[in-house]
Amino acid sequence: MRTLCLALLVLGIGTLAHGQAFNIFSRERRIEPDFPSLPANHLKFYLKFAQPMERGEVFRHLRLVQIDTEGREIAEVPEPFREVELWDGSMTRMTLWLHPGRQKPGVNLNVEIGPILEAGNDYRLEISERWRDENGNALGTRISYRFHAVPADLTQPAPEKWKIEVVDGVPRLLTYEQLDPSSSISSIRCRRQESKTPFVILPVFPNATTKLPYSLNHSVFELRVPDKEFPQTALYPVAWPPGDYELVIDPKLEDLAGNSIARPFNLxxxxxxxxxxxxxxxxLPFTIPERSK
Structure with missing residues (x-):
């Protein structure tokens, strides 16, 4: 499994941008997660757009196809999606569910039609270039994401195995597993040990210019200090004030297969x-040491 390396952005004591500075991420069109490999029981994708999108018949613009190792289409996967439109308030981010009834073993659709993904196969999720935004402008370019399906993930996230390292005064959380992007944003907070007052952090992938010796299939969070608390104009993380901190992780935090710290998805x-x-x-406690001048 790909280890998730995320950068944590702190807001007030906030988005995922793999290889991009966070301040331009809002203008990106992208599919999350974008790991090279996903578990065969993967549940959700997040589709992000630069502008509010046209709604009502979005699923005619979405395809999931099985491909060969050269990227050639073998067959379109039948009925892969839970066809319910789930948008954020800005109408620029849509949660796309693979149908849970097919991804959960023993459920009717899983038995009658079969699972959506099979370990060992390659797939491509496609967003049609004909999909229009609210102003009637078509995307113009097809957006696609290719991935390899690996065996189902049946284990819960294990934060006791995670590691926090500090590089140049910036803390990074290494989870050694793939976490759901949206769940990561809502379930991880930080606080100073002495005050116990939590502040919000958002997972952000380290920029491509950062030399990280981590697997592309892992989640790593890099903590970014907010302008509001410590004014700065740098595009990339700056050193945190020295001191003792704690990450506070809600047990609702999920991996890509819907397993949470609280319980497995298929209990x-x-x-x-x-x-x-x-x-x-x-x-998870950690310390930002004093830096030598």
Whole structure:
């Protein structure tokens, strides 16, 4: 599995941009996640656009196709999506679900039609160049994302295995697993140990200019200090003030297959009738050392 290396952007004591400075990310058209490999039980994509998009018949602009190793189309995957439009308030970000009924073993659609993704196969998600924004302007260029399906991820995120390292005064969280982008934004907070007052952080991929010895299939978060708290104009993270901090991780945090810290996505209650969901947050302490002048 690709290790997720995310950058954490702090807002007030905030978006994912793989290889881009965060201040231009809002103008990007992109598909998230964009790891080279995804688990066969992957659940959600996030489609991001520069402008509010035309709505109502969006699924005619979306395709999931199986491809060969050279990228040639083998076949279109039938009925892959849960055809419900889920937009953010700006109408520039749509959550695209692979149908959970087909991705969850033993459910009717999974039995009758089969799973959407099969481990070992290659796929391409396509957004048609004919899709228009609210002003009637077509995208003009097809947006696509190619990935390889690996065996299903049936394990819960394990924050006890994560690592926080500090590079030039900037903390980075290495999760060694793939996390859901939206869940990462909503479920990870930070606080100073002495005050215990949490402040918001947003996951941001380190910029392409950053030399990181990490796998492309891993999640890594880099923490960015907000202008509001520590005024600065740099496009990239600057050193944090020295001191002791804690990451506060909500147990609702999910991986790409919908497994959360609290519970696995495909929990068999008949097999585990006494299973107790975790409700307490996970606390990961770290220290920003004094920097030599």
């Amino acid at each position: 068999d209650l008949e097999k585990y009738p006494d299973f107790k969901e975790r409700t307490e947050p996970v606390i």
